């Protein structure tokens with residue numbers, strides 16, 4: 001059964017918009033070969049330990065508005081919340097009282113970075129290797145938004161959620177599409193679950209989509225777990241995945257979908273990102 005949370009557009013940025021449906025995972029063979037793809041953009045996060053994210057590649061989104069999902073964190077651009085270390089991007093979730101320039105006070109801080117100003121692409125393979133945080137209330141995500149968000153607005157710009165996890169489901173990640181008329185529960189969503197109750201937070205895993213005209217394929221650890229086409233959209237709605245999108249990485253705390261942290265949640269939490277790589281298809 002779908003569960004729906006409505007996301008509002010706040011300023012220049014859309015929040016996460018989620019629907020959840022844990023069902024059977026249909027695993028298929030890889031649709032393409034590695035040699036079909038040429039690397040065109042990457043961040044390996046190999047800067048000096050403690051250094052901030054590369055400003056030529058990422059921009060911070062700052063604020064504690066709740067991001068349309070009643071989230072509890074304040075996103076900052078401080079190196080307390082995001083930095084490079086040992087070849088990884090670290091997004092660190094801290095339980096601390098923080099008041100931002102907008103006078104909003106939150107009890108948690110975290111980071112949300114985007115390539116909105118620095119990189120966008122239409123079609124391609126978009127992949128990240130990530131070790132997610134854990135605990136009730138955590139909501140890490142690797143996702144994309146249409147670059148026309150400021151003109152046509154969300155959800156018409158389109159949203160591709162390559163990986164989302166909520167702490168209460170430590171063995172499951174979700175891949176979802178959202179667009180006009182399917183911004184809520186109508187957004188085609190699917191899940192990938194680790195076997196034997198293994199936890200995503202215990203290891204690095206790769207999360208990817210292969211996005212081509214009229215098809216988006218979702219992968220976890222190189223396993224194709226869902227293929228989406230316009231036929232999967234609700235009747236009368238439009239496939240909006242035909243223009244450039246940009247990337248986002250963030251860890252939200254609380255909000256309508258994951259619920260709030262509780263006494264079992266351990267802070268600080270970190271999301272480690274070994275790399276983000278984008279490929280263009282070289283074959284047809």
Ligand SMILES: [Ca+2]
Pocket residue numbers: 044045046087088273274275
């Ligand atoms: Ca790396």
